[in-house]
Amino acid sequence: MNLVIVDYKAGNVQSVLFALERLGIQAKLSADFETIKSADKVIFPGVGEASSAMAQLKARNLDKLLPTLEQPFFGVCLGMQLLCKHSEEGDTDLLGIIPLQVKRFQTNLKVPHMGWNQLENLQSPLFEGIKEQEYVYYVHSYYVPNSDYTIAQSVYPEPFSAALQYKNFYAAQFHPEKSGPAGSQIIKNFLAL
Amino acid sequence: MLTKRIIPCLDIKNGRTVKGVRFENIRDAGDPVELAKWYAEQGADELVFLDITATNEERKTFAELVRDIARHIDIPFTVGGGISAVADVEVLLQAGADKVSINSAAIQNPALVEDLAKRFGSQCVTVAVDTKHTDATGWKVYARAGTVETEHATVDWARKVTDLGAGEILLTSMNNDGTKAGFALDITGAVAKAVSVPVVASGGAGSKQHFADVFHQAHADAALAASLFHFRELEVPDLKKYLKEQGVDVRL
Structure with missing residues (x-):
C-alpha cells in the first residue's frame, strides 16, 4: 500500500510513524503534491496550536491540495480539527472541508481534557472490532460538538465528537497511535477501508 | 468517563533504569524499553522517564533512548530531567515523547514555560514542582532536585506556571517522598483546586488506600509512584481493580 503522511512539521509525526511500524507498515512522509495525490491513503497528524498549524499548511500550499483529495484520508487530533471550518483557538479559519466549528471546552473540569476516556455510539467501519465504551487516549483543549458527521462520541462533561466522517475524510480527536491495542486496531481499520 | 491515571516513573542513568528492580518475568529489568512495555501491558496509563544524568554526552544517550521507547510502546509518556531550553524539548518531542516535564x-526562567507552550502547545508542557513544608515557611517550592529553597509559595507557583501555559502540574511532596506513608493530601488538594489543568500527585505512595485517598480527598487527576511498582509491592492491575471497587474511575 502506498501510504503517505502529510508532512507539515506536526508534532506527533514520529509517534504515528512508529505506530505504523509496529503494524509492519511503511509510510512516506511528504508535502509534495504529486506524492500525496497519488497515495492510496493519507494520514494527517497534528498536535499543537491551530493558527500556527494552518500557517505551516499554507506555507506549503497544502491548504489548497488537501480539500481536493479523494482517497481515504485520516486526520488525527489537531489533524481532525483542521478539517473543520473555524476554530475558537486563535480565531482561526481552517481547511473548511467539514462544515463544523471547533470550540474551547467551557467547563469547571480540568482543561486540557487529558487521559483515557471512553468511545460511545460507534458508527463506522473505522471501529470494526472495537467495543462500545473502549478506552482511548485524549489530550486536547478544543473540541468539535456532535453533528451529523459524528461517527463516535465521548463525554467531557457533555458528549462531543470523538471521530468524524465526511465523504472520504475520516478523523479522530483521540490519539490512536497512543491508545494501546484498541488504537492500533483503529489504524488497521483505516488502512483496510 | 475520563479516568484517573496511574503512572509508574522510571529513573534513567546512561540509558538504563537506575533503581534495582525485581522482575522475574522480564529479560532485562535494567532495560527501560523492556520495563516500559511490561508496564504498558499491565495497564499503566502513562509513563514518566526522568533522566538523572548530568552531562551533555549522556543527554544524547537519553534522546536516543526516548526514540527507542516511542518506537516500542503504544501509551503516552513524559520525559524530564535537565531540560533547560526550547532546543532540548524539540529534540525530545521529535524523538517521540508526548510531554516534557x-x-x-x-524556576530560573519562567518565560521558558510560555515559550514552550507557544511553540509546542500546552498539552505537552508539564511543570514538575518539588515542594516541602516546614512550620516556619508553609509549603515552599524547591529547585535543583530539592536542594534549594525558593521564595515561591507552592499554590502561587502552580497558578503562575499554569497562567504561563503549563498543561499539567506534577507535584512531588518532599516531606512524603520515600516515606510510604501516603501522598500529601493537603497540598495536592490545594493545588488541584487552585489550577484549571490536571495535577499528578507524587511522593509517599505506600498502599492501595493511599491512591484512593489522593483521588477522593485531594482530587488529583493522576498519581505517580516509582519503587512501589518497581519492587512489585503493588501491581498496577491489583491497584486499579481496588480503585474501581472504591468508586474511582479507572481504565480496566
Whole structure:
C-alpha cells in the first residue's frame, strides 16, 4: 500500500510513524503534491496550536491540495480539527472541508481534557472490532460538538465528537497511535477501508 | 468517563533504569524499553522517564533512548530531567515523547514555560514542582532536585506556571517522598483546586488506600509512584481493580 503522511512539521509525526511500524507498515512522509495525490491513503497528524498549524499548511500550499483529495484520508487530533471550518483557538479559519466549528471546552473540569476516556455510539467501519465504551487516549483543549458527521462520541462533561466522517475524510480527536491495542486496531481499520 | 491515571516513573542513568528492580518475568529489568512495555501491558496509563544524568554526552544517550521507547510502546509518556531550553524539548518531542516535564529551568526562567507552550502547545508542557513544608515557611517550592529553597509559595507557583501555559502540574511532596506513608493530601488538594489543568500527585505512595485517598480527598487527576511498582509491592492491575471497587474511575 502506498501510504503517505502529510508532512507539515506536526508534532506527533514520529509517534504515528512508529505506530505504523509496529503494524509492519511503511509510510512516506511528504508535502509534495504529486506524492500525496497519488497515495492510496493519507494520514494527517497534528498536535499543537491551530493558527500556527494552518500557517505551516499554507506555507506549503497544502491548504489548497488537501480539500481536493479523494482517497481515504485520516486526520488525527489537531489533524481532525483542521478539517473543520473555524476554530475558537486563535480565531482561526481552517481547511473548511467539514462544515463544523471547533470550540474551547467551557467547563469547571480540568482543561486540557487529558487521559483515557471512553468511545460511545460507534458508527463506522473505522471501529470494526472495537467495543462500545473502549478506552482511548485524549489530550486536547478544543473540541468539535456532535453533528451529523459524528461517527463516535465521548463525554467531557457533555458528549462531543470523538471521530468524524465526511465523504472520504475520516478523523479522530483521540490519539490512536497512543491508545494501546484498541488504537492500533483503529489504524488497521483505516488502512483496510 | 475520563479516568484517573496511574503512572509508574522510571529513573534513567546512561540509558538504563537506575533503581534495582525485581522482575522475574522480564529479560532485562535494567532495560527501560523492556520495563516500559511490561508496564504498558499491565495497564499503566502513562509513563514518566526522568533522566538523572548530568552531562551533555549522556543527554544524547537519553534522546536516543526516548526514540527507542516511542518506537516500542503504544501509551503516552513524559520525559524530564535537565531540560533547560526550547532546543532540548524539540529534540525530545521529535524523538517521540508526548510531554516534557521541566522543573528548575522553569524556576530560573519562567518565560521558558510560555515559550514552550507557544511553540509546542500546552498539552505537552508539564511543570514538575518539588515542594516541602516546614512550620516556619508553609509549603515552599524547591529547585535543583530539592536542594534549594525558593521564595515561591507552592499554590502561587502552580497558578503562575499554569497562567504561563503549563498543561499539567506534577507535584512531588518532599516531606512524603520515600516515606510510604501516603501522598500529601493537603497540598495536592490545594493545588488541584487552585489550577484549571490536571495535577499528578507524587511522593509517599505506600498502599492501595493511599491512591484512593489522593483521588477522593485531594482530587488529583493522576498519581505517580516509582519503587512501589518497581519492587512489585503493588501491581498496577491489583491497584486499579481496588480503585474501581472504591468508586474511582479507572481504565480496566
